[in-house]
Amino acid sequence: MLIFLVMASLFESALYPLSIITSILFAIVGSIWFLALTGTTITMMAMIGFMILIGVVVNIGIVLIAHVIDLRAAGLPRREAILQAGRDRLRPILMTTLTTLLGMLPLAIGDAQCRRRGRRPGLPPDGAGHHGGLGFSALSRC
Numbered sequence: 522m523l524i525f526l527v528m529a530s531l532f533e534s535a536l537y538p539l540s541i542i543t544s545i546l547f548a549i550v551g552s553i554w555f556l557a558l559t560g561t562t563i564t565m566m567a568m569i570g571f572m573i574l575i576g577v578v579v580n581i582g583i584v585l586i587a588h589v590i591d592l593r594a595a596g597l598p599r600r601e602a603i604l605q606a607g608r609d610r611l612r613p614i615l616m617t618t619l620t621t622l623l624g625m626l627p628l629a630i631g632d633a634q635c636r637r638r639g640r641r642p643g644l645p646p647d648g649a650g651h652h653g654g655l656g657f658s659a660l661s662r663c
Contacts, residue, residue: 524579532586541582548578548658555653556646567646574654577621581658584617585610618659625651 524545528538552574556563588610592602629648 524575528579528583532590537586537590541579541586544578544582544658544661545575547661548574548654550654551657551661552650552654554657556650558653559649561646561649563650564646567650570647570650571654573647574651574658577617577655578658581614581617584613614659618655622652622655 525538525542528541529535532538549571552567552571553563556567561567585606588606589602592605593599597605625648627648629652
């Protein structure tokens with residue numbers, strides 16, 4: 522809700538932040554789906570992965586929506602502005618998505634664990650949830 526209010530004041534509209542919030546929904550659904558597919562439980566580390574995921578998805582959404590707003594201000598009709606913004610920002614969005622996915626890959630597939638008082642909590646739910654959510658969100662934008 523706080524993200525929505527900040528973006529609504531930034532864009533001076535409720536429609537643009539609503540589209541970004543929708544992309545967050547796709548990301549969370551994809552993340553939960555991927556965790557269920559891999560048989561990974563939702564732990565505190567997975568929830569931290571959700572928070573990282575939300576930050577990346579909101580950043581990607583702001584890049585795309587800001588360009589749509591700029592193109593609309595330049596005089597393009599809504600449909601053409603959306604299509605042109607998608608073409609113009611596809612490469613930066615894919616670069617952000619791929620670098621984030623590749624950066625989280627060791628965490629998602631590795632056996633990274635930390636020891637504390639004899640317990641060994643696994644870290645892969647963080648990376649696995651992040652991979653599923655970011656991949657599904659990126660595919661839903663295409």
